[in-house]
Amino acid sequence: MPILSPKNTLVRRSFFGALGTSIPCGIWAAAIEPNRLSITQKEITLKYWPQSLDGFRIAQLTDIHYRPEQDAQLLQKAIEHLRNEPVDLVALTGDYIISDDSVITDLCKELSKISAEHGIFACPGNHDRWHVSNYLLKTNLQKAGIVYLRNQGLKLNIKGENIFINGLDSIWAGQPLINHAWSEHQGETPVISLVHEPDPFDELRAEKRIDLQLSGHTHGGQCRIPILGVAPVKVKYGRKYLYGHYQHEESHLWVGRGIGTVGPRVRFACPPELAILTLRSSS
Template structure:
């Protein structure tokens, strides 16, 4: 018997079965990344001990959202308002929005921003900064929508919360990528006493903010957690200022940095291994006894 007779020749049916399985995997993968994961919002809870937090703010709840990318396509007004309802269900003391309220070249949605922002129901305030996509629209109109709503514009500004004589400072810088941050102005406005939290759309700004040794926490967005997160490959496609702190919690010097994966999408409306995120922070005062 010839040795070649021992070889099993693949049949046409085997190739057809393999092709069908591959097609089903592709269809399922595209369906998951397009229709399931982008709508599968993860609500994360995290307790953070801030070294300078006064006991009066112990248990204070901050809900952070980021990168809404409101547009006329995927992030419709209906979807945005459903997200707002999810935020309100977390019973926030403060809502923070860390940029990219609107996706680039979407001027038609800006007139709806004010009414949407007014639907957040925090005990204290809603505060927001701009991101790079906001500056790719009519940023003045977006700022006007923020400032005429019940939301505080924190672009290069500080907002101070009071509990008696105790203070908690929420500061923000304008977009880093487009050269808008004025940390110097923020530092001029920031009192010396009380815990301070900085909002900065691009997370890698943490290296600069941590160097001031004034901030207990920086909250950011911008990276979308990679949006389509694949081993090794994802790192090459992360946007500028997203190379070091692209998702989740980090320790940068004495400062905690957290990068939210955001709620919207850009370029392609797909997500994989980077679910949209709402994060609930419960602040804890250190035990000084």
């Protein structure tokens, strides 16, 4: 049998073809894409959003999973963008660390460089609840000028309009107390909810008023199959709502891809994201 039979040639070509594709893809996923911050601009029209607040801009930073030696520049890019293009409010939707709680102080020093006219608000994520004491997280965020909302909400008065913003504890790793988080809500005030894990959206909106839920947790899948957009790996409480804007009746959900990574520091077809949401009034 000849060594270079048509069958052997085909196998060899397939092997080198796959190798030729997988090596550049691997380099891209490990060395390039995790550092390429993308800015997503998205308009969301809320049925009961006040007309006078049409155009209100919220920046969402989520799942920073801070590793200073690798992520400092990436975070700096996001902070720099917010300094050059200020927003009305910033929402931090949890998972500030992976497991090392000693990075919280450095991270909060960086986050203190962000400002927003109507405040910066934060809820915890599952990694925070697993690995950081609530006291450490809360005090460091507060030192950075950030309002920590864990099963808590507050009314904001902006241009004479009332808005209610609240944050829930991590569904997976904390003790979410829904009644506490909505206890200060009154009447027909629109509600913005920070909830780290997206999938409880349906249960929450069935029970409480939600105009806009902001979530992270999924990293958008972190690695996706291009064109198909399929994510081979999904995470608990992040299987139904993977990334982007969803609407059910008058409730909206935004799921951000986040900044950081968990596990190997790789991303593919799913770059780190700073999301800037512009709220529109339908009235």
